[in-house]
Amino acid sequence: MEAHPAYAPALPSAVSDLRAANDAPKLRLRPAPITPATTQMIQQRLGKAIRIRRRMMDLTLQDLAGACGVTFQQVHKYESGLCSMSASQLWCVAVALNVPVSYFYDTLATPELMVPADEYDEDLD
Numbered sequence: 001m002e003a004h005p006a007y008a009p010a011l012p013s014a015v016s017d018l019r020a021a022n023d024a025p026k027l028r029l030r031p032a033p034i035t036p037a038t039t040q041m042i043q044q045r046l047g048k049a050i051r052i053r054r055r056m057m058d059l060t061l062q063d064l065a066g067a068c069g070v071t072f073q074q075v076h077k078y079e080s081g082l083c084s085m086s087a088s089q090l091w092c093v094a095v096a097l098n099v100p101v102s103y104f105y106d107t108l109a110t111p112e113l114m115v116p117a118d119e120y121d122e123d124l125d
Contacts, residue, residue: 044081046090049104051079053097067096 054064061072061079068075068089077083078093085093094101 039084040081043084046085046104047079047081049106050075050093050097053099053103054079057097059097064093064096068092 050064054061061075065072065075069092070089074083078085078089090104091101094103097103
């Protein structure tokens with residue numbers, strides 16, 4: 001049996017909607033350059049938030065370290081901003097301190113780090 005070229009079955013509306021959504025214009029993303037200075041500032045601010053919460057809960061470095069499976073020296077490095085934390089380690093700290101991960105980032109977005117949308121006019125290709 002041959003397929004007739006003039007025959008095209010009607011597409012369900014859901015499939016048509018998906019195709020229309022895929023044809024939508026691309027989103028414009030703003031650049032987010034991470035310089036060494038920015039990285040250091042983020043590490044220090046995360047560390048400060050960890051230290052404040054740990055002290056608020058009246059925990060020692062050893063208490064937090066034991067809950068997270070690291071040494072107290074490592075927790076001290078996190079709090080001092082001397083080393084970066086993995087996402088899983090930050091999650092572990094958040095669970096130990098009984099806060100959501102977003103708690104550590106609540107005050108992190110600052111005007112000097114944000115790029116206004118009108119300053120970013122390059123087209124995405």
